[in-house]
Amino acid sequence: MTEVTFSGKAAKLPEKIREVLRALVKDIIHQGPVRGNWPHYSKLGSGEHHCHLKAGRPTYVVIWKVIDKNVVKIVYAGTHEKAEY
Helix, strand or coil, rough: CCCEEHHHHCCCCCCCHHHHHHHHHHHHHHHHHHHHHHCEEEEEEEECCCCCCCCCCCCEEEEEEEEEEEEEEEEEEEEEHHHHC
């Protein structure tokens, strides 16, 4: 099982998006960081991955980094326009 932690840049999200993010975190915990079943998923390099969280507009993005085999850190969760990739 994978442990998921959050950086400070993944804090303030609307409730609808937090619900979708919780579902993503659950998937990462139980199935690992490679989440090809999520919208617009891709590997970004350097152990980072990203996908879109769809719950209306605007589009939100989550970026997570594999720290080691069993630890993943959510490094960004916010609007697509402010994504750091």
